[in-house]
Amino acid sequence: MKTTYREALREAIRDAMNRDDRVFLMGEDVGSYGGCYAVSLGLLEEFGPERIRDTPLSESAFVGAGIGAALNGMRPIVEVMTVNFSLLALDQILNNAATLLHMSGGQFPVPVVIRMTTGAGRQLAAQHSHSLEGWYAHIPGLRVLAPATLEDARGMLWPALCDPDPVLIFEHNALYNLSGELADDAGPVDLTRAAVRRPGTDVTLITYGGSLAKTLTAADELAADGIDAEVIDLRTLRPLDADTFLESVRRTHRAVVVDEGWRSGSLSAEIAARIAEEALYELDAPVRRVCSAEVPIPYAKHLEEAALPQPASIAAAAREVVRGG
Amino acid sequence: MKEHLDLLREMVRIRRFEERCAELYSSAQIRGFLHLYVGEEAVAAGVVSELDPQDAVVSTYRDHGHALARGVPMDAVMAEMFGKVTGCSRGRGGSMHLFDASHRFFGGNAIVGGGLPVAAGLALAHVMRGEPRVVACFFGEGAAAEGEFHEVLNLAALWRLPVLFCCENNMYAMGTAFAKEHAAGDLALRASSYGLAAWSVDGMDVLAVKESARRATESIRAGGGPCLLELRTYRFRAHSMYDPERYREKAEVTQWRHLDPIDRLVEVMRPEFTDDELGAIEAEVSVEIDHAVATAETADLEPVTDLTRFVTSEVSP
Ligand SMILES: Cc1ncc(C[n+]2csc(CCOP(=O)(O)OP(=O)(O)O)c2C)c(N)n1
Ligand SMILES: [Mg+2]
Numbered sequence: 001m002k003t004t005y006r007e008a009l010r011e012a013i014r015d016a017m018n019r020d021d022r023v024f025l026m027g028e029d030v031g032s033y034g035g036c037y038a039v040s041l042g043l044l045e046e047f048g049p050e051r052i053r054d055t056p057l058s059e060s061a062f063v064g065a066g067i068g069a070a071l072n073g074m075r076p077i078v079e080v081m082t083v084n085f086s087l088l089a090l091d092q093i094l095n096n097a098a099t100l101l102h103m104s105g106g107q108f109p110v111p112v113v114i115r116m117t118t119g120a121g122r123q124l125a126a127q128h129s130h131s132l133e134g135w136y137a138h139i140p141g142l143r144v145l146a147p148a149t150l151e152d153a154r155g156m157l158w159p160a161l162c163d164p165d166p167v168l169i170f171e172h173n174a175l176y177n178l179s180g181e182l183a184d185d186a187g188p189v190d191l192t193r194a195a196v197r198r199p200g201t202d203v204t205l206i207t208y209g210g211s212l213a214k215t216l217t218a219a220d221e222l223a224a225d226g227i228d229a230e231v232i233d234l235r236t237l238r239p240l241d242a243d244t245f246l247e248s249v250r251r252t253h254r255a256v257v258v259d260e261g262w263r264s265g266s267l268s269a270e271i272a273a274r275i276a277e278e279a280l281y282e283l284d285a286p287v288r289r290v291c292s293a294e295v296p297i298p299y300a301k302h303l304e305e306a307a308l309p310q311p312a313s314i315a316a317a318a319r320e321v322v323r324g325g
Numbered sequence: 326m327k328e329h330l331d332l333l334r335e336m337v338r339i340r341r342f343e344e345r346c347a348e349l350y351s352s353a354q355i356r357g358f359l360h361l362y363v364g365e366e367a368v369a370a371g372v373v374s375e376l377d378p379q380d381a382v383v384s385t386y387r388d389h390g391h392a393l394a395r396g397v398p399m400d401a402v403m404a405e406m407f408g409k410v411t412g413c414s415r416g417r418g419g420s421m422h423l424f425d426a427s428h429r430f431f432g433g434n435a436i437v438g439g440g441l442p443v444a445a446g447l448a449l450a451h452v453m454r455g456e457p458r459v460v461a462c463f464f465g466e467g468a469a470a471e472g473e474f475h476e477v478l479n480l481a482a483l484w485r486l487p488v489l490f491c492c493e494n495n496m497y498a499m500g501t502a503f504a505k506e507h508a509a510g511d512l513a514l515r516a517s518s519y520g521l522a523a524w525s526v527d528g529m530d531v532l533a534v535k536e537s538a539r540r541a542t543e544s545i546r547a548g549g550g551p552c553l554l555e556l557r558t559y560r561f562r563a564h565s566m567y568d569p570e571r572y573r574e575k576a577e578v579t580q581w582r583h584l585d586p587i588d589r590l591v592e593v594m595r596p597e598f599t600d601d602e603l604g605a606i607e608a609e610v611s612v613e614i615d616h617a618v619a620t621a622e623t624a625d626l627e628p629v630t631d632l633t634r635f636v637t638s639e640v641s642p
Contacts, residue, residue: 032572033500056470057437057498085436088471123357123408125419127435129525199427295636299357300408300417 005178008153009039009115009171013077015187016158017047020075026053026062027079034060036081037117037176059171060171063089063114067097067166070112073162080116081171083132097166100139109164113157119172119210119260120308126296129304131260132210133170134267137237138243143167144237145191145285146209148175152235155189170237172210172260191236194244200230203318204248207258208272211309214257218314225315227322237267242274249275253284254321258309263291285321290314330530332374334606336366336587339390339611342399344404345618346389346420350566354622355406357419358435364529364561367586368493369463371534372554376541381429381447382442383462386421387493388433388562391463397425408639409624413550416627437498438471440464441490445477448486448551457630459545463491466555467498469515470506475606480554482520485550488540490516492553493528495560500572516553528558529584532593548561559584 003011016023025040031054034041040303044052055062058079066078080086093114100108120129135143143163147153153171160167191211197212198219207215212233219229230252232245249255255275272287293307330566343363350356352486362369367391376395384391392402397413406410406420414424421435431447434440444462451458468474469492481488492512496503507593509515516523522544534556540554563570591603 006627028498029500032502032505033569034569036499054501054505056501058469058470060472088436125357125417125435126424127421127439128358165378212548293632295633296417297412298417298632300416300626300628301356302629303408303417303632306632 001182001184002179002183003037004176004215005150006037006039006176007017007155008150008182009157010041010043012154012157013040013043014046016077016161017051018163019158020134022073022075023077024053024074025077026052026054026055026066026223028057028081030054031314033081035198036277037171037173038126039176040079043308044125055228057257059085059088060092064092064096066112066114069094069109069173070110071108073293074119076112077157077161078112078114080114082128083116083118084130086114086116092190093136093166093168094139094143098099098139100164102141110166111161111164113160113167113169115169115171117173118170120292120297120304121174121210123299123301124300128187129297131292133168133237136168137267139238141165142238143191145169146235146237147171148209148235150178150180151186154182155195158192159189159191168210175270185223192241194241195233196230196248197233198229199277200228200252202228202252203254203256203312203322204230204232204245204252205256205258206234208231208261211258214309214311215314218318219309219324221311222318225319227318229318239318240270240274242278245271246275246278250282250318253282256288256290256314256317256321258290258314260292260309262294263289264294266291283286285324288321290317326594326597330589332370332535333587333590333594335374335394335612336371336531336590337606338399338610338613339366339369339393340587341607341614342393342402342617343389345490345614347562347566349618351613355388355420356408357421358386359536359566360387361560361562362387364491364585365495365558366390367531367534368558370490370492370537371531372461372489374535375538376459379429379456380458380617381431381460382430383431383444383447383460384423384433384470385437385440385464386433386435388421388423390424391596392423392430395425395428395430397423397428397619399613400620401425404621404624407621407624408626409621411620411624414423426501433515437473438464438468438473441468441473441477444488445481445486448481448483448488451487452484457546459489461489461491463493465498466492466494466496466503466512466628467501467506469512470498475519475581477483478516478519478521482553485548486546488551489538489545490551490553492516492555493558494555495558497560497573499564499568500575502572512555513553521551521553522549523553523555525557526553528556529586529589531590572580
């Protein structure tokens with residue numbers, strides 16, 4: 001069946017609502033507006049306002065309410081418009097959702113799912129464009145997902161809802177219109193493993209989310225150059241499936257990490273550190289990282305493009321580790 | 326009459342500027358999010374006309390009207406929309422993030438409610454430095470549901486901070502109607518429960534807005550503490566250029582269009598005010614807009630090598 005990333009997400013919500021009547025969706029403009037990225041369009045008509053709940057503009061209150069409802073037997077899906085706005089609810093996510101189970105000595109698991117948009121590329125400037133999923137991946141107690149394909153858009157929500165602990169799902173804004181074929185019987189996917197999206201032998205390109213497509217484009221460019229790149233999609237940013245990328249690096253002996261987050265103190269730093277800790281002697285070249293420039297993402301198109309990882313910069317980094325610059 | 330003319334000119338400038346922006350958006354010369362203020366011009370024109378140059382203004386992502394009324398040059402605002410280095414934020418902010426230090430315009434802010442705490446801090450500095458200034462802080466009725474609103478109103482009232490809170494109640498927060506956002510309908514009453522003077526104003530009547538802003542700023546300058554105005558208004562156009570407006574009836578929009586603040590002021594100014602005079606204002610404004618577009622089109626982009634400038638200050642500690 002032909003579908004889009006947006007429709008696959010919607011189908012996943014619909015499926016979860018039908019499977020389990022404890023599931024409900026809440027967030028700003030998810031109902032009568034149809035969702036700020038139209039993910040929930042039509043669901044209000046289908047499930048009614050009890051289960052597709054428009055909330056006031058109050059991120060801390062409704063994310064916290066999602067946590068409370070999860071503590072008390074429901075299975076909420078909370079939508080936050082973008083990761084930048086999730087900072088208004090960061091206290092609830094970190095100090096409550098991620099912490100209660102441990103702090104209560106194992107008594108209070110928090111089975112909430114929080115979805116949000118992330119990433120740049122649409123000239124929305126610095127307060128709408130950041131990639132802060134790496135910050136969330138820093139937090140023990142959370143599972144952090146980054147669906148980059150139609151299968152994952154369709155398949156990650158149900159296992160996330162089945163997880164007894166809080167799960168954050170990051171949807172890169174550039175992906176919503178991604179279209180392609182999805183199997184008619186597509187359903188839940190494994191959340192524990194990274195995926196090899198393109199096998200190769202010369203260099204391992206490790207990425208996720210909105211950067212996957214750019215990395216695959218770079219791999220095609222490299223192939224034309226005679227460099228056979230393997231592309232790994234992390235899929236789950238916490239807990240990291242290090243085995244998959246370490247196994248790959250042990251074969252290719254070279255690694256480039258591609259991450260739209262900033263470089264310093266980041267997820268890309270974590271991956272590079274894991275490689276250094278576990279596979280240093282397997283490397284034929286230092287690990288390289290292609291990240292966003294360390295600036296608030298600007299509005300002007302040429303500046304925004306210059307600030308973000310691009311196929312050309314990814315390919316250049318890969319050539320450098322393969323051929324030494 | 327001079328006062329009326331100034332208010333009319335300001336509203337026409339804002340209206341026509343934004344109409345041109347909508348066209349430029351359709352032709353892809355402006356990108357990103359574009360939130361138009363069409364219908365709400367009386368609020369910016371009326372309130373800002375009561376501010377002194379040394380007062381400060383804090384705005385939202387729907388900031389063109391506030392910036393233009395404040396005197397941020399139209400050329401610089403248009404260039405910003407084009408992402409050019411001559412823009413008032415060097416092209417880095419775009420429509421939602423207009424800034425101009427020389428006009429004490431502390432920015433369009435795209436985080437709903439994000440400007441309120443900053444306004445309190447600006448006012449705190451005015452107090453601590455003994456300056457009799459007012460900070461005008463604009464935000465929507467949707468923002469009144471955010472924690473910031475409640476925290477800041479309490480703080481400002483507690484410390485008697487000289488802030489004029491301007492709540493632009495246009496009845497919708499994106500697609501969420503007022504009644505779906507707020508359990509209690511009276512925003513002025515809610516604000517006054519924090520211990521500050523607050524009242525509602527017909528935000529489609531620029532003279533009423535101006536009169537209320539005058540009373541409020543006088544009281545604030547006299548040391549009476551913060552005030553809140555609930556300005557009842559309406560946006561004639563979509564929330565942003567992406568909004569298909571599924572959440573409201575066309576008839577409702579039409580009804581509000583009958584209250585167009587520009588038409589209403591012209592009505593008041595008749596019969597002395599003639600069509601020729603109105604035509605002259607339109608012509609003057611159209612020249613200004615053409616100039617802004619022409620200069621924005623030919624202006625330079627910021628060199629990519631400057632991308633990392635101003636992440637931190639260029640003066641060493
Ligand atoms: C913290 C935060 N949450 C959500 C948004 C998305 N958003 C942008 S404008 C808006 C509606 C705000 O409504 P209101 O305060 O009434 O102002 P208006 O747009 O009507 O002028 C929303 C939900 C945001 N920018 N910031
Ligand atoms: Mg509003």
